[in-house]
Amino acid sequence: MLLSVRSFGPRWAILGLSLCLTISGRQVVRAGALDELASFSELRDVDLGKLAGGKAITAQGVSMSGFPRGMSVQACYLVPLPLQKTVEAHKQFNATRHSELKVYLHRELPAKPTLADFQAFSGAPNNGAVRALVEATEKLGGGPGLLQMSAAEAGEFSKPASDNTAKGPFPASVAAFWSNLLHQRTLAFLSGGIAKQPAYDFGGETIRASEELTHLLKSQPKVRAQFQPLLDAASLNSGGGKPALSFELFDVEHRAAFTLGASYSKPVKEGWQNLDVQYYGSDGYFVLLSFYQFWPVATADGPATLVWRGDLLSSASLADLHGMERAGSVAAMKKEIQKTIGCLQADAAAGR
Numbered sequence: 001m002l003l004s005v006r007s008f009g010p011r012w013a014i015l016g017l018s019l020c021l022t023i024s025g026r027q028v029v030r031a032g033a034l035d036e037l038a039s040f041s042e043l044r045d046v047d048l049g050k051l052a053g054g055k056a057i058t059a060q061g062v063s064m065s066g067f068p069r070g071m072s073v074q075a076c077y078l079v080p081l082p083l084q085k086t087v088e089a090h091k092q093f094n095a096t097r098h099s100e101l102k103v104y105l106h107r108e109l110p111a112k113p114t115l116a117d118f119q120a121f122s123g124a125p126n127n128g129a130v131r132a133l134v135e136a137t138e139k140l141g142g143g144p145g146l147l148q149m150s151a152a153e154a155g156e157f158s159k160p161a162s163d164n165t166a167k168g169p170f171p172a173s174v175a176a177f178w179s180n181l182l183h184q185r186t187l188a189f190l191s192g193g194i195a196k197q198p199a200y201d202f203g204g205e206t207i208r209a210s211e212e213l214t215h216l217l218k219s220q221p222k223v224r225a226q227f228q229p230l231l232d233a234a235s236l237n238s239g240g241g242k243p244a245l246s247f248e249l250f251d252v253e254h255r256a257a258f259t260l261g262a263s264y265s266k267p268v269k270e271g272w273q274n275l276d277v278q279y280y281g282s283d284g285y286f287v288l289l290s291f292y293q294f295w296p297v298a299t300a301d302g303p304a305t306l307v308w309r310g311d312l313l314s315s316a317s318l319a320d321l322h323g324m325e326r327a328g329s330v331a332a333m334k335k336e337i338q339k340t341i342g343c344l345q346a347d348a349a350a351g352r
Contacts, residue, residue, distance in 0.1 A: 042060065060074075
C-alpha cells in the first residue's frame with residue numbers, strides 16, 4: 001500500500017530464548033525475534049512493554065550520505081492478531097477508509113490489466129489537490145512541467161476544443177491521458193521490471209527508476225541482506241515475480257499524484273516478509289520501497305505479531321536538504337508512518 005503511495009511459529013520454542021515480561025498485569029513472551037530485529041535494523045532496544053498498548057516506535061535508517069535524494073525510516077509495532085491474520089490485515093489495508101491519510105483512490109489490479117482497469121476515477125474528490133493535478137495536466141503541451149514523466153508521454157496529451165464530459169473531477173481528456181499512461185507503465189513493468197520504466201528529465205537530470213532503486217538498496221546493506229530471498233523472488237529490475245498490482249491517487253503537498261505499486265510476499269523461517277514497491281509516482285517521489293518483517297509472539301491474551309517496517313524513499317525534494325531541514329523531513333516521514341500504522345492497527349482490531 002501507499003503512504004498512497006503508493007501495503008507471519010514462535011522462534012523462542014525452537015531457539016530456547018524465551019523471556020517473560022509483565023506488562024500491566026499481563027505476560028508477554030519475548031522470542032528470538034528481538035535478537036533478529038536488532039541484527040539488521042536501527043531499532044536495537046525494542047521494549048515490547050511500550051508496544052503492547054498499540055504504540056509504534058520509529059527511527060531514522062542508515063544515512064544515505066552518498067545519495068542525497070534518499071531517505072530511510074524504520075518502525076516497529078505490535079498487532080494483537082496471529083501471524084496469518086496480521087499478514088492479511090496488511091495485504092487488505094485500504095488507506096481510503098481513513099481521510100487523515102489523504103489517499104483518494106486505491107484500485108487493485110488483475111495480473112493482466114487492461115486499459116479499462118485504469119478508468120475508475122469517478123470516486124476522486126473534487127478538491128484543490130485534484131484540481132491542481134488537472135491544471136498541471138492541461139499544461140502538458142509545453143512539456144512535463146511539475147509532473148514526472150517523459151517528454152514523449154507528455155506529448156500524448158491533447159486537450160480538445162470542447163471537453164465537457166467528466167469522470168468525477170477529471171475532464172475526459174485528462175482522465176483518458178492518465179488511464180493510458182498508467183496502463184502503459186504497468187505493462188512495461190510486467191514486461192521487464194523497473195528497468196523497463198521510461199526515463200524522464202527532472203530538474204535537468206535524467207531520472208531512471210532502476211537507478212534510484214539500486215541506490216536505495218545499496219545504501220542499506222543489512223536490510224538488503226535480510227530481505228535478499230524476497231528481493232530475488234521479486235526480480236524488481238528484470239521482472240519475473242508474481243506481484244499484486246495496484247494504483248493510487250493521493251495527496252502530496254496539496255497536489256494530487258498517481259502512483260503505481262507492486263507487492264510481494266514470502267514465508268521465511270517461522271515468520272513472514274512483505275515488500276511494497278511504488279515504482280512510479282507522478283509527483284512527490286521517484287521510488288518508494290516498504291519492507292515488512294513479521295514475527296509471531298505469544299501473550300497472555302493470545303497470539304500476537306511483532307512487525308518491523310523499513311521505508312526507503314527517493315525524492316527530488318530531498319536533494320538540497322541538510323541539517324535541520326533534513327531532520328525535519330525525517331520527522332515528518334516518521335509522523336506519517338506512525339499515523340498509517342495506527343490506522344492499520346485500528347482496522348485489524350475491528351476485523352476489517
